[in-house]
Amino acid sequence: MPDIELDSLSLKELKALQAQVARAIATYEDRRKKDALSELEEKARELGFTLAELTGVAVHRKRAPAEAKYANPANPADTWSGRGRKPRWFEEAMKAGKSEDDLRV
Known part of the structure; x- marks a missing residue:
């Protein structure tokens, strides 16, 4: 040194x-x-x-991000994969009479 x-x-x-x-x-x-x-x-x-x-330690593999299945009609950049909690825009669209197929990407 x-x-x-x-x-x-x-x-x-x-x-x-x-x-x-x-x-x-x-x-x-x-x-x-x-x-x-x-x-x-x-x-x-x-x-x-x-x-x-x-x-003997298990290797935790990270799951790849899920692909978007649904898009917000008001903002197509706002998407949801169908996993987890439903986004507010999805629930509001369903209440407004839209179907899941209407929101599919």
């Missing part, structure tokens, strides 16, 4: 150095964990496994 002559630095340079040290300290453990995880994943790959297989 290079020796830094602190007495020769200005106040601005000292504060910048202090901020860098504070960031390095705050992220130290995270960086070490990331490095350790990378080493373990590499070793597992060398042995023909994934780390999830060896630890």
Whole structure:
């Protein structure tokens, strides 16, 4: 580690150095964990496994966003996939006498 002559630095340079040290300290453990995880994943790959297989941790896969099935007649950019809670515009259109087929994309 290079020796830094602190007495020769200005106040601005000292504060910048202090901020860098504070960031390095705050992220130290995270960086070490990331490095350790990378080493373990590499070793597992060398042995023909994934780390999830060896630890028994289930891999959570994210579901792709659902395609829009319905569009708001007043604003076609406002869509709904048919999953989850019905949007207000959908319910209002149904009360106004529209059918689901009328609102399909």
